[in-house]
Amino acid sequence: MKAITTSEQEIKIPKPKIIRIEYLLSLLLLVFILVLWEVLSRFKIVHELILPGPMVVIGSMFELLAAPFFYSNLGVTLFETLAGFALGSIFSIVLALIVVSVPILYKVLNPFIIILQAVPKVALAPIFVTWFGFGLTAKIVMAIAICFFPTFINTVVGLKSVDEDSKLLFQSMVASKKDLFLKLSLPTALPYIFAGLKASLTFALIGAIVGEFMGADKGIGMLINTFNFQLEMDKVYALIIILSIIALLLYLFIEWLDKKIVFWTDNK
Amino acid sequence: MVNEILKSSDEVSTNQSQITITNLYKTFERDGKEKEVLRDINLNFKKGEFISLLGPSGCGKSTLLKLIGGLITKSTGSIQIDSQEVKDPISKVGFMFQKAVLLPWRTVEQNLILPIELAKGNIAEAKLRIKDLLSLVGLEGYEHYYPNELSGGMQQRISLARTLMTNPDILLLDEPFGALDEFTRENLNFSLMDIAEKSGKTVVLVTHSISEAVLMSDRIIVMGINPGHILEDMKIDFQKPRTDKIIATEKYAQYMLHIRDLLGVGR
Incomplete structure (x- = not known):
């Protein structure tokens, strides 16, 4: 038989990327803020104890980056963050899978989930210290508590977002429950899960730092506290900037992973 | 054919x-x-x-x-x-719906294999049919495209080919x-x-x-x-x-x- 000709065989072409003027303006704004900051500090319009200038802060940053004690503290905070993130993510995804596959459980637990979600997790920090002491555990638990919900809620929403047509299709192709889950529900939920993971990774860092504020002998949070007491504000600012950069790098890593794994949502 | x-x-x-x-x-x-x-x-x-x-x-x-x-x-x-x-x-029995419902994370070929996979059929054997089925629906050579690279009509053609994969009566x-x-x-x-x-x-x-x-x-x-x-x-x-x-x-x-x-x- 001859091939049937199609009239609609055009392929969608992705739009070319243009460098926008907005990017340039953002950069200009950044330069403006830095200059203003430097001026405010240098001409003592604002007291340097409150606002050390950017040059001083950058100097302190390099000083910190050259000091061995910085790295041992950074290691502790990173460990707490990543351990909390990993455990929190595993808990939340596994619990979401269980809750979605047992509808009764979902209905029973839903009110509790809503209430627990409303609890400001940071307020739990003193309780965790009471329960787990001043060691790593309290910080990891804090990180787990704070990064649990974004991934949990997203995974639930993702698993429930499988559309009826796809379900009917799988049903019509006599699919097993296992295949329905592995080949339809899970891939459908993946973009949602990653959205949750992206949010919770930075949350985990917040959890670790807050935990350290409650009392710790190591960690970036402890360093910030200490320098704050010693009125070495330049170092406090430097640490906050370093933390932000770390959070950004972690976020970029997860986003890269997202693009690699959930490649199909890209060129929609 | x-x-x-x-x-x-x-x-x-x-x-x-x-x-x-x-x-x-x-x-x-x-x-x-x-x-x-x-x-x-x-x-x-x-x-x-x-x-x-x-x-x-x-x-x-x-x-x-x-x-x-x-x-x-x-x-x-x-x-x-x-x-x-x-x-x-x-x-x-093969079913086909108003929406093409192709899985966006699978290529055309992998989408066509799906019914065979789900029925625990012989995948190697099924792959030999793909080329013929694609030419039957007028989309020869589109094996490695992803659904979102295809127009609505082409997606529906793939959907038809998928329905025919198991050769239903x-x-x-x-x-x-x-x-x-x-x-x-x-x-x-x-x-x-x-x-x-x-x-x-x-x-x-x-x-x-x-x-x-x-x-x-x-x-x-x-x-x-x-x-x-x-x-x-x-x-x-x-x-x-x-x-x-x-x-x-x-x-x-x-x-x-x-x-x-x-x-x-x-x-």
Whole structure:
């Protein structure tokens, strides 16, 4: 038989990327803020104890980056963050899978989930210290508590977002429950899960730092506290900037992973 | 080529009824109220017949199709395919929906393999069919494209090819091209007629286009609403293969007018 000709065989072409003027303006704004900051500090319009200038802060940053004690503290905070993130993510995804596959459980637990979600997790920090002491555990638990919900809620929403047509299709192709889950529900939920993971990774860092504020002998949070007491504000600012950069790098890593794994949502 | 890749699995005599529906009723429960959607449906479809279920929205034509495919359960009555009562979806029936529902994380090839995977079939053997099936639906060489790189019409062609992957005896098509523009739709309708005629498959097509039904079908089951019931079981008597020349005939106009009359369309 001859091939049937199609009239609609055009392929969608992705739009070319243009460098926008907005990017340039953002950069200009950044330069403006830095200059203003430097001026405010240098001409003592604002007291340097409150606002050390950017040059001083950058100097302190390099000083910190050259000091061995910085790295041992950074290691502790990173460990707490990543351990909390990993455990929190595993808990939340596994619990979401269980809750979605047992509808009764979902209905029973839903009110509790809503209430627990409303609890400001940071307020739990003193309780965790009471329960787990001043060691790593309290910080990891804090990180787990704070990064649990974004991934949990997203995974639930993702698993429930499988559309009826796809379900009917799988049903019509006599699919097993296992295949329905592995080949339809899970891939459908993946973009949602990653959205949750992206949010919770930075949350985990917040959890670790807050935990350290409650009392710790190591960690970036402890360093910030200490320098704050010693009125070495330049170092406090430097640490906050370093933390932000770390959070950004972690976020970029997860986003890269997202693009690699959930490649199909890209060129929609 | 159609005969080779889509040949019938068994040689049932053409006059034997393949799908037999007797005294079929279907009620849905919604907000505690029972709503009757299908009342007393009796039908016999023969092997190789091209049947259209035609009627306005709410006449239960889609429900009837899903019942035949075992996707939903009937209230009372009987549906048999090859003398077997339908309880669940079976592999000799292929379903196609209004949406292409291709999995965006799978290439065209991987999407076509899906029904074989789910049926725990021989994947290596199935892969050999892909090239032929793609050329059958006019998309040769598109194995490694992702669905979102294809237009709506092309996606529906892939969906058709996927339905044919398991070489089912019966095709149940629920407004398969309903979401496409008229030109693409016509194009695909002729592809479908071609495949149906040459493969000898039984086709049950749900549509709300009178002209489409008359052009394509051997039989049209005209359905009415409140509750869904059969208004008339019409035989459409045109020679095969059908071309659009029949649109210009007197007989075509008579069929059209008769159905419009039945459904109370126009004035």
